Amino acid sequence: MSEPIELTAAQAIERLRDGDLSAAELFGAYRARAAADELNAFTWVADAAPAQDGAPQGPLAGVPLAVKDLFCTEGVPSQSGSKILAGYRPPYTATAVARLADAGAALLGKTNQDEFAMGSSNENSAFGPVRNPWDRERVPGGSSGGSAAAVAAGLAPWALGTDTGGSIRQPAALCGIVGLKPTYGAVSRYGMIAFASSLDQAGPFTRDVTDAALLLRHMVGRDARDSTSLAFPEQIALPRGVDLRGLTLGVPEELTGEGIESGVREAFNATLALAEQLGASIETCNLPNAPHALSAYYLIAPAEASANLARFDGVRYGLRVDADDLSSMYTRTREQGFGPEVKRRIMLGTYALSSGYYDAYYGRAQQVRTKVAEDFRAAFERFDLLVTPTAPSVAFRLGEKVDDPLAMYLNDVCTVPMSLAGIPAISIPNGLSDGLPTGFQLCGPAFSENRLLNAAYVLEQALGFDGSAART
Numbered sequence: 001m002s003e004p005i006e007l008t009a010a011q012a013i014e015r016l017r018d019g020d021l022s023a024a025e026l027f028g029a030y031r032a033r034a035a036a037d038e039l040n041a042f043t044w045v046a047d048a049a050p051a052q053d054g055a056p057q058g059p060l061a062g063v064p065l066a067v068k069d070l071f072c073t074e075g076v077p078s079q080s081g082s083k084i085l086a087g088y089r090p091p092y093t094a095t096a097v098a099r100l101a102d103a104g105a106a107l108l109g110k111t112n113q114d115e116f117a118m119g120s121s122n123e124n125s126a127f128g129p130v131r132n133p134w135d136r137e138r139v140p141g142g143s144s145g146g147s148a149a150a151v152a153a154g155l156a157p158w159a160l161g162t163d164t165g166g167s168i169r170q171p172a173a174l175c176g177i178v179g180l181k182p183t184y185g186a187v188s189r190y191g192m193i194a195f196a197s198s199l200d201q202a203g204p205f206t207r208d209v210t211d212a213a214l215l216l217r218h219m220v221g222r223d224a225r226d227s228t229s230l231a232f233p234e235q236i237a238l239p240r241g242v243d244l245r246g247l248t249l250g251v252p253e254e255l256t257g258e259g260i261e262s263g264v265r266e267a268f269n270a271t272l273a274l275a276e277q278l279g280a281s282i283e284t285c286n287l288p289n290a291p292h293a294l295s296a297y298y299l300i301a302p303a304e305a306s307a308n309l310a311r312f313d314g315v316r317y318g319l320r321v322d323a324d325d326l327s328s329m330y331t332r333t334r335e336q337g338f339g340p341e342v343k344r345r346i347m348l349g350t351y352a353l354s355s356g357y358y359d360a361y362y363g364r365a366q367q368v369r370t371k372v373a374e375d376f377r378a379a380f381e382r383f384d385l386l387v388t389p390t391a392p393s394v395a396f397r398l399g400e401k402v403d404d405p406l407a408m409y410l411n412d413v414c415t416v417p418m419s420l421a422g423i424p425a426i427s428i429p430n431g432l433s434d435g436l437p438t439g440f441q442l443c444g445p446a447f448s449e450n451r452l453l454n455a456a457y458v459l460e461q462a463l464g465f466d467g468s469a470a471r472t
Contacts, residue, residue: 004029005471009063009157009211010238016061023062024049027106030064034109034155039131039140041150043069044077045109050101058104060218065105066156068147069113071097071202072191080193081113081143083126084312084319084337094191095223096160096202103218108156111146115339116309117164117195119143120411122171123402124341131398132175133470134436138395141171141411144205148175151205154471158215159205164196165297166391166415168203169427173390173439176429176467178206178456180216181415183446184422185230187216188223196304197228199297199419207467209428209457213238216449237450239457245279247455249442250383254290255414261393263433268389271430271440274462275387285379285386289371293417296372298409299365300420302349309346312337344405373421380445385455388414390427390439418443428456429465437467 004026007015015021027049034045049062067073070080072090079085093101101107114124122130122145130145132138133153140149144161148171151159161168163181172179180203187202194200204215217236223229251272256265276282314320314333321332338346352361379386392413401408418425423446430440440459444452 005033005154007157008207010214012063012157013061016063023106027062027064027108030108030156034066034150037155039133039136039149039153039155040128041111041130041146041153041155042066042109043079043112043127043146046107049106058102060100060104062104062106063157064108065100066108066111066147066150066159067097068144068159068161069110070117070162070193071160072193073097073107073110076107077110078193080117081115081125081127082337082339082342084333085193086126086319088318092191095188095225096219097191100160100215100218111144111150111159113146114143115342116193116305117143117162117167117200118305118341118345120166120170120408121396121401122146123398124339126339129398132395134176135395138397138436139174141174141391141395143167145171147205148172148177148179151175151207152177152467152470157207158211160202161205162192162200162202163419164199164301165419166412168205169415169425169439169441170391170411172205172427174395174437176437176465176470178209178212178426178428180204180212180426181418181424182216182220182449183424185228186232186424186447186449187219188221188226188229190223190225194308196301197308198304199301209239209453209460212426213453233447234450236453239453241454241458243279244275244455244458247279247385248281248283248383249275250283250285250379250386252287252290252379252386252388253284254287255388255417259392259410259413260389261433264389264391264393264438267431267433267438268440271459271463272387275459278458278462285383287372287375287379287417289368289375290417292368293372293420294409294413296365296368297412297416297420298348299352299361300369302345303352303362304349306346306349306353309342341405369420372417376417376421376423385442385444385452388441390414390441394433394436394438414441422446424449424452426452426456428460429463429467431463431465
């Protein structure tokens, strides 16, 4: 019989219900591994599982859940990877976390992240960088690197992350696991410490596609406390596909050519050939404005961040650096509380919103965003789904791109267009290049999660990726 940590979440639920495994035994196995974390994936680990009477409760049956540090959890450190919020324990819990708790998930711990979700390597955290379990001298991706590393390394069976421009999908690819960014609005943002409000979206990290569907099922839905949340039009179903017959896949030339490492491209092309063998019809297509998406994103997201982060001023909560006057207290608190990348984006965003520059920068970026969304709508008139590599490279070495922000930003080139368009996308493990994982990304129209999950499941079964090497 498999050890508890070798089970997927769905398998663990089945064992729990059959009585072959106790919730306390499962939680204890993961808690011991999380407490001994050598990857710096966790910022806080629970002392014990929530009290539970009798048999496992709810559809998630007490399976432990790791949660990204920016989700508010009542009475538990929720710091968004930032010194300015070090030790902050909110008086309420984020809707996404609360819904999963109501479904029976047990909070295992909070995971490390890039500060305020700003980064692609998890090197911007005030609590130190996270290490990739496949090679501890490499990054796990970001900003949800702690969640991705924890799941890949078997420190948690599944985890919550957030995706603003690729922060679920890119670390999932670099760590060899599944990461899903839902349709914007499908999951409530209430209780998520905001980075860019028109882009932030919560989603699952899991070992396989079935677990992603299972976790997402209990996250989606309208929330009266989030005016941007939407009722999901159908129940999230567990995927059961056996082939890809009747499915048309588009391959955008703009996101699959120049800038993609040769090993990543080879793995992507091999999976395209496999998809064709499974019955999919595959053709190249164009997203003419995709090359401008990254530039637009790095104006829109910092502009929204400059407004959202104005609340961290030393007055209401978080760090306060005393000074002789109010203005100096604001300045010193923010100077000492924010890290370099956060300061960089606040300054960029504030400049883009300033008088005389708003239309030239922020306004123009929003026009590009509209064009990107129109490109996707046109493509989905011809294709069921579009596919790309998830990240242009495998995990790079710690420190390799820290001093080159533009090189760091290019890690999001394949994921940002979907974020700007607000559409769902999933990354699945796609084999190895030089011994490191690569990712295969599928995206579809708004609320096409069930179709995405089915296609991803079929490919996952055919690929047969083995991620056990990361769990040693």
